[in-house]
Amino acid sequence: xxxxxxxxxxxLYDRTIVIVALGVVIAVSWIFxxxxxxxxxxxxxxxxxxxxxxxxxxxxxxxxxxxxxxxxVIMFFMWWIMMVAMMLPSAAPMILLHAKVTRASSERTGxxxxxxxxxxxxxxxxxxxxxxxxxxASLQWAFEGLGVLSPMMMNSTNQLFxxxxxxxxxxxxxxxxxxxxxxxxxxxxAFLSRHWRPGVTGAFRMGLDHGAYxxxxxxxxxxxxxxxxxxxxxxxxGLAVLVLLxxxxxxxxxxAYATGIIFLAGGIYLLASMPAAIxx
Numbered sequence: 568x569x570x571x572x573x574x575x576x577x578x579l580y581d582r583t584i585v586i587v588a589l590g591v592v593i594a595v596s597w598i599f600x601x602x603x604x605x606x607x608x609x610x611x612x613x614x615x616x617x618x619x620x621x622x623x624x625x626x627x628x629x630x631x632x633x634x635x636x637x638x639x640v641i642m643f644f645m646w647w648i649m650m651v652a653m654m655l656p657s658a659a660p661m662i663l664l665h666a667k668v669t670r671a672s673s674e675r676t677g678x679x680x681x682x683x684x685x686x687x688x689x690x691x692x693x694x695x696x697x698x699x700x701x702x703x704a705s706l707q708w709a710f711e712g713l714g715v716l717s718p719m720m721m722n723s724t725n726q727l728f729x730x731x732x733x734x735x736x737x738x739x740x741x742x743x744x745x746x747x748x749x750x751x752x753x754x755x756x757a758f759l760s761r762h763w764r765p766g767v768t769g770a771f772r773m774g775l776d777h778g779a780y781x782x783x784x785x786x787x788x789x790x791x792x793x794x795x796x797x798x799x800x801x802x803x804x805g806l807a808v809l810v811l812l813x814x815x816x817x818x819x820x821x822x823a824y825a826t827g828i829i830f831l832a833g834g835i836y837l838l839a840s841m842p843a844a845i846x847x
Contacts, residue, residue: 581666584682585666604648632718639704642708646704654807684767687771688777692781707793722793723793732791733791736827737787737830739790746823748784
């Protein structure tokens with residue numbers, strides 16, 4: 568009787584395969600972001616503390632960008648791959664638990680564990696963030712057209728706009744919707760027990776559902792990128808770490824409240840420090 572095939576032996580190490588695959592996707596995404604995500608400038612060139620804090624002066628001679636179909640596609644993928652780099656690490660515990668539950672279910676039914684359901688779960692999660700990226704790129708186009716976002720450095724050029732975005736982000740951190748979505752993201756076991764669907768189609772749907780909760784948890788935070796610079800590494804890395812801590816630390820919900828208050832204070836400061844209008 569022949570022994571197990573190469574694929575069957577490899578599937579015995581499914582957890583390792585999932586971890587390695589996630590690590591490769593995350594690493595490649597971060598390399599792409601650091602290289603500038605197709606914008607023509609590296610992320611290092613678009614990073615500064617003044618921009619991060621919304622204190623940089625607008626570039627009055629900045630050339631407008633022609634939003635061709637090709638440029639719009641580049642901006643979409645810039646947002647999407649940046650979201651993959653920022654969000655996939657915090658989703659890793661959910662993905663690994665899904666793989667574990669799928670293996671256990673397969674063993675109980677006498678079938679061979681397949682990586683396909685967990686792959687489809689992950690793809691569903693990333694599709695949810697692709698929808699967000701399409702909306703974010705559309706907002707970027709609109710904000711540039713209104714003259715409140717720099718087409719070159721991709722940061723706020725208007726103090727009123729920056730202050731309002733910070734107020735929105737801070738207020739959203741304090742809402743029951745934020746806390747409800749955060750509870751789902753912080754409890755992989757509870758999420759899978761309530762939303763479990765069998766098969767690859769069910770796995771994809773679960774990934775979409777989890778991505779939707781993650782969007783509900785993080786949409787306010789992602790809006791801050793319009794203030795400090797969409798490609799500003801201080802905010803990209805800072806928000807990625809903040810999302811991870813909110814989901815993993817026991818004090819994650821309290822951290823969300825604390826950062827909400829900080830963002831509100833920052834928004835109030837920017838609005839209060841605006842130069843007074845000169846009477847005509």
